Amino acid sequence: MSAPPLFGAGDPSADCIADSAGGLTFDLDAPGLPDTTGDWSAALVLRRRGSEEETEEVRLPLAPDGNGRLRAVLPSTVALPEGRWDVYAASADAEPRRLVPGLADLRSLVDRRPGPSTSPLAVRIPYATKHGNLSLRSWLRGPHAEAGDLLLSPTGLTGHGRLYRVQDPAAWLSGAVVEARLRRDPSVVRTAPVTAAEGAATDGTDGQDFSFTLRWAELAGEWHGGLDVWDLWLRTADGTGSARMARLLDDIADKKQIFTYPAKDVDAAYAPAQAGPYYTADNDLAIRVDERPPAAR
Incomplete structure (x- = not known):
């Protein structure tokens, strides 16, 4: 048998x-x-x-x-x-x-x-x-910029993050910027300065924590209808190092439908618009700018 x-x-x-x-x-x-x-x-x-x-x-x-x-x-x-x-x-x-x-x-x-x-x-x-x-x-990923809390205001997005897989995080973040790259035209870039967390050298974070603020108006200025997507990167001051901002360090494989954020109204030159962050299918952090629905105008 x-x-x-x-x-x-x-x-x-x-x-x-x-x-x-x-x-x-x-x-x-x-x-x-x-x-x-x-x-x-x-x-x-x-x-x-x-x-x-x-x-x-x-x-x-x-x-x-x-x-x-x-x-x-x-x-x-x-x-x-x-x-x-x-x-x-x-x-x-x-x-x-x-x-x-x-x-x-x-x-x-x-x-x-x-x-x-x-x-x-x-x-x-x-x-x-x-x-x-x-x-x-x-x-x-190496280096990796882990996205943390995202705070939305009428004027912009304030984000927090933590840098991994670099030799000296504090030195890497010194003068660094968060770079928003327009997906339909990667040559169009908007930047926001990075602020290292206060007391990072003494509170056990080893200088890895940072924050930034991106203004909706700067992103909406390039919008001419349809959907614009801006991918967010963390970049060193001299441009020799970069890390895609993403949220990876948890147990959720697909965050796009789990971590959702309300869109904020933006007075764009082209037409009334709205903007807000979201996580892509790869759990990378991005911002979308789109036309404001008629009911919200």
């Missing part, structure tokens, strides 16, 4: 545990796991979505954990290029099968504060797709 399928009849499920360094542990149910493993060939397979070239794939060995389950580990030191990675389980020569999400312990990702380092910051957040499958959202 042949052994039952390694992962059972249905799609196998995986529990995920995240650590504060950016690593992930996957625990899979394996109802057909034999008592003696012999020549073990099971693997967790990550496939990057949307690649037009040869499929980009990362294979992690799956090993029995002694409790009837299989375990694979994705350490933070394993480079996983930015993007969305679909998760599969493979056994011997069988076609890899999609995993479905089990329990997710992502507590270590909430309010994550990475330690000092100049290596790229690895962020991986597991999530369920709209079809109920398990996928990962991966970022690899």
Whole structure:
């Protein structure tokens, strides 16, 4: 009699545990796991979505954990290029099968504060797709400007952030600016000076915290109808270093629908407009300027 399928009849499920360094542990149910493993060939397979070239794939060995389950580990030191990675389980020569999400312990990702380092910051957040499958959202940033509180006023946006993955954050931020780049014409740029947090050298922040204020009127001056999007970057005074502003250090894979902000009315020269911040599909921080709805005029 042949052994039952390694992962059972249905799609196998995986529990995920995240650590504060950016690593992930996957625990899979394996109802057909034999008592003696012999020549073990099971693997967790990550496939990057949307690649037009040869499929980009990362294979992690799956090993029995002694409790009837299989375990694979994705350490933070394993480079996983930015993007969305679909998760599969493979056994011997069988076609890899999609995993479905089990329990997710992502507590270590909430309010994550990475330690000092100049290596790229690895962020991986597991999530369920709209079809109920398990996928990962991966970022690899260095340097990284983590967006914090955003305060909207009738005249502009005041933002707070924290800089990671540079040798000397205080020196990097000295004279730095936040740069708004117009997406339809990247040569059009508006800047706002950065203010380092007071007492940064003595309160344990190591000079990493900063704030800035961008005025709506400066962005709306380039608006001539339709939708304008301004991408926000943190740039050094001499222009040799830059970091995309984004919100990555938590357990939310897609922030666009979660962190929403009201648009503020702007009296643009072209027509009545409105402006406000939002997070893109990649969790990067941007500002949109658009026509004010007639009912709001």
